[in-house]
Amino acid sequence: MRRWLSRAEEAVAGTLLVVGLGLCLYGVVMRYFVNQPQAWVEEVYKYCVIWGVLIGGAAALRHKKHIAVDVLYAVLPARGKKTVNVLANVIGLVFSVLFLVFSLQLVLQKYGSGQVSMDVGIPLWIVYLVLPLTGLLLARQFAENAVAAWRQSLDELKHDIVPQEAKEALAHERRETSPARKGENACDADAV
Amino acid sequence: MTLTLFSLFALLMLLRVPIFVCLALATIVVLWQQGFVMYMIPQRMFAALDITTLMAIPGFVFAGVIMARGGIARHLVDALRTWVGHTSGGLAVVTILACMVFAAISGSSPATAAAIGSIMIPGMVRAGYSKTYAMGLVAASGTLGILIPPSIPLIVYGTVAEESIGKLFMAGVLPGLFMGAVLVASAIMVAKLRGYGREPKADWATRWRALGKAMPGLLLPVLILGSIYKGIATPTEASVVAAAYALLVSRFVYRELNGKVFRAIVQETVTTSAMIFFIIASAMLFALYLTNNQVPQAVAEWITQSVTNKWVFLIATNLLFFILGTFLEAVSIILITLPIFLPIIKQMGIDVIHFAIIMTVNMELAMITPPVGLNLFVVSGIAKEKLGAVVRGVAPFIVLMILVLAVIVVWPDLSLWLTKSVK
Amino acid sequence: AGQGDANSGEPIVIKFSHVTTPDSPKGQAAEKFKELAEQKTNGRVKVEVFPSGQLYGDKEELEALQAGNVQMIAPSVTKLVGLNPAFQIVDMPFLFNSREAVLKFWDGELGQKLMKSLEPHGILGLAMWENGFKQFTNSKRPLKRPEDFKGLKFRTQAGKVLEAQFKALGAGAATIPFNETYVALQQGTVDGQENTFNNIDTQRYAEVQKYLTVSNHGRLDYVVLVNKSFWEGLPEDIRKALEEALKEATEFERQLAYELDQKSFENLKKAGMEVYELTEEDKEAFRKALEPVYAEFADVIGKEFIDGARALK
Numbered sequence A: 001m002r003r004w005l006s007r008a009e010e011a012v013a014g015t016l017l018v019v020g021l022g023l024c025l026y027g028v029v030m031r032y033f034v035n036q037p038q039a040w041v042e043e044v045y046k047y048c049v050i051w052g053v054l055i056g057g058a059a060a061l062r063h064k065k066h067i068a069v070d071v072l073y074a075v076l077p078a079r080g081k082k083t084v085n086v087l088a089n090v091i092g093l094v095f096s097v098l099f100l101v102f103s104l105q106l107v108l109q110k111y112g113s114g115q116v117s118m119d120v121g122i123p124l125w126i127v128y129l130v131l132p133l134t135g136l137l138l139a140r141q142f143a144e145n146a147v148a149a150w151r152q153s154l155d156e157l158k159h160d161i162v163p164q165e166a167k168e169a170l171a172h173e174r175r176e177t178s179p180a181r182k183g184e185n186a187c188d189a190d191a192v
Numbered sequence B: 001m002t003l004t005l006f007s008l009f010a011l012l013m014l015l016r017v018p019i020f021v022c023l024a025l026a027t028i029v030v031l032w033q034q035g036f037v038m039y040m041i042p043q044r045m046f047a048a049l050d051i052t053t054l055m056a057i058p059g060f061v062f063a064g065v066i067m068a069r070g071g072i073a074r075h076l077v078d079a080l081r082t083w084v085g086h087t088s089g090g091l092a093v094v095t096i097l098a099c100m101v102f103a104a105i106s107g108s109s110p111a112t113a114a115a116i117g118s119i120m121i122p123g124m125v126r127a128g129y130s131k132t133y134a135m136g137l138v139a140a141s142g143t144l145g146i147l148i149p150p151s152i153p154l155i156v157y158g159t160v161a162e163e164s165i166g167k168l169f170m171a172g173v174l175p176g177l178f179m180g181a182v183l184v185a186s187a188i189m190v191a192k193l194r195g196y197g198r199e200p201k202a203d204w205a206t207r208w209r210a211l212g213k214a215m216p217g218l219l220l221p222v223l224i225l226g227s228i229y230k231g232i233a234t235p236t237e238a239s240v241v242a243a244a245y246a247l248l249v250s251r252f253v254y255r256e257l258n259g260k261v262f263r264a265i266v267q268e269t270v271t272t273s274a275m276i277f278f279i280i281a282s283a284m285l286f287a288l289y290l291t292n293n294q295v296p297q298a299v300a301e302w303i304t305q306s307v308t309n310k311w312v313f314l315i316a317t318n319l320l321f322f323i324l325g326t327f328l329e330a331v332s333i334i335l336i337t338l339p340i341f342l343p344i345i346k347q348m349g350i351d352v353i354h355f356a357i358i359m360t361v362n363m364e365l366a367m368i369t370p371p372v373g374l375n376l377f378v379v380s381g382i383a384k385e386k387l388g389a390v391v392r393g394v395a396p397f398i399v400l401m402i403l404v405l406a407v408i409v410v411w412p413d414l415s416l417w418l419t420k421s422v423k
Numbered sequence C: 001a002g003q004g005d006a007n008s009g010e011p012i013v014i015k016f017s018h019v020t021t022p023d024s025p026k027g028q029a030a031e032k033f034k035e036l037a038e039q040k041t042n043g044r045v046k047v048e049v050f051p052s053g054q055l056y057g058d059k060e061e062l063e064a065l066q067a068g069n070v071q072m073i074a075p076s077v078t079k080l081v082g083l084n085p086a087f088q089i090v091d092m093p094f095l096f097n098s099r100e101a102v103l104k105f106w107d108g109e110l111g112q113k114l115m116k117s118l119e120p121h122g123i124l125g126l127a128m129w130e131n132g133f134k135q136f137t138n139s140k141r142p143l144k145r146p147e148d149f150k151g152l153k154f155r156t157q158a159g160k161v162l163e164a165q166f167k168a169l170g171a172g173a174a175t176i177p178f179n180e181t182y183v184a185l186q187q188g189t190v191d192g193q194e195n196t197f198n199n200i201d202t203q204r205y206a207e208v209q210k211y212l213t214v215s216n217h218g219r220l221d222y223v224v225l226v227n228k229s230f231w232e233g234l235p236e237d238i239r240k241a242l243e244e245a246l247k248e249a250t251e252f253e254r255q256l257a258y259e260l261d262q263k264s265f266e267n268l269k270k271a272g273m274e275v276y277e278l279t280e281e282d283k284e285a286f287r288k289a290l291e292p293v294y295a296e297f298a299d300v301i302g303k304e305f306i307d308g309a310r311a312l313k
């Protein structure tokens, strides 16, 4: 169920992004090659891309894409690392819930005012629906990460941070010693 | 209150909370204490992204990932290696030149870093460069995107200062070339010291074969440049044109693209773009608090009132830009401080166009100074490396660029010569 | 929030946010209002002006006003279309006969009625601040008659009326972001655009556009809006003083905007733009060509407003 949800979420995010960028290209083609610029394209493609990227925020969290600072973490003992991991995700959860609540207020406010977008006239409450959805998805992911961090064994954490140079050397060596590389980049660490 | 904001931000960062949450949550806490109406927070974050020119970021990330996974990048890098791999720092020089060419078509630095970095970082690493160095080089060279015209910050500057945008663009050319030349010189020196670029020399047959294979990729910059200069696409739209072309080449020329690869490409584009967009949205929220409480305005006004010497003023403004640049985003710095500085710039006899270039170089620095530096995030995202590693790689370049900035400040003619000689 | 008690020592703070530069007529008038308001209330009111969209951009300032995070804004009239489509009236081509007609419209019954429609949204519309009539520029050919527009591509601001206007003329309307417009005009991504003399001048479009058609075909104006509950919660005497201050600032703004717009016209001529001024006869031809726009939008906007505006001299 959880995996299914994650997959659906990533499929929706990816589709919105690709459709959005595709619309942008359609706008270029219509303006230059057909000489019939479509004024609605800009707004719609932008909303599609923003929706896709915002929905993808939780997936980015799942794949550890969001940037965090490791200065303190790197020097902590395993137990400290575990505490920090749990705490950071709980803090993220708190933020997500606040964001969810504020976004719901925003959607309700826009629903009440009936305000529509400038170009195409999409009701803004629909445009902003992506915000509470983003909050919800982030909350779910932070919660999941917090639980995972709670369950992680201390042994695992001892080797969590490999010094940068060592890692680079390792990666370099691995590349040099594997002659057949074609297609290998298809399955990235992210996909695991 | 501002102190609370910064301490909270620092504390959250130490706890390894994602940077976007650090920025947003710290701002939420202080805004809450001021009785701010909270539904404006998601609204502001959405509005921060609701800017068409920002769409170049997912566009170029998409193009970059396709190139990296669909064969284009590999063939390009192979060709570059056979041609310049044996020269000291050859690939680094190519990286810088590629950034300069790309800067000449794009008005945005993160877009430049994303487009070039996704090809050249893996290429340099494979040719034996340290990844830290490669990342720093791309982050730094990528900043040229806003100095070499066209440039979005210069357009914003021109609008606020009511200066000719054409002239501002022209003023950026020589400093941009100068900065590029300094980067090239440094790359050659570093390569000599560390022994980068000592690959076996390829024979001519191999070179031409590699070049032939890389042709579709080499045509890409021509296509992007051409689509903008022929008026087919805006620089933002050019990112999507590039992505579409890369998809076609990967699918039909190199035949390395299937459904599975495509899904992986899209997923990486979404998550990388999300990382960058979430930070932009949160950084704009952070900026909202500072502006709302007139913090940068107060400092800028204090400088204009207490400084009467031209050189002291230039040093003070540069310092202020540098500090603001560590955590604010380029366009908001210009919008907030320029109106306050403009009258005194004119009064002190500083050329408004020269000041534009000084400011732009500062904005370049802002993109590579932690904790909030868009190029750092972009490079970290495309190279899949920790922010710390990127920062370590970029640190020497920050020093180098500050030296270049000093030259640009004391040598107004470098910026102004072209604007005077070309009418 | 943040509203001090009139009797305590703390001044009442008005945050006034707008998106143009401090030097623009709107920017200068905002400063003028600040000066007058603080003077007329003996410092019991403090006005903080945030220009250049540095606090809120034009996509969020309405919300910020409704939320009470700022007390005063001055957006383009067209930004209100999302709340009430009748505000599209300013985009209706060749509707207003003269500058005087525009001022009469906004200061008169019809303008007031439009402003009143904002009240359910928690917004009071206090005054119209002028920007000016829009003109056409392009890089291909002089635009004298409707036929000349065929096949050209224009950059427009968002809005359905503008799209319909160009469509009726056989031209295309492309929405290109404001800060990419200069480059788009330079590279020929679009052929032309429409704007006030002052905007064409300050945005330096003369550098990349050859032909200017003085058409006065549509309006770009601003409305000064305040948060309703904030304004109505002010002590009577303070509100009166602020209203006076705003009245003076409004006169100042309109005069300044008009003068600057005319001065910019001179600048554009000096910059070497080839100028054509539409004759009454040309305008009739345009009105005829643009009839489909009226057919499409008359009901959306309301016949009352359109007829009323047209009747003004």
Ligand code: NA
Pocket: B102, B103, B104, B105, B106, B107, B108, B144, B145, B146, B147, B148, B149, B150, B151
């Ligand atoms: Na550029």
Ligand code: NA
Pocket: B325, B326, B327, B328, B365, B366, B367, B368, B369, B370, B371, B372, B373, B374
């Ligand atoms: Na920075």
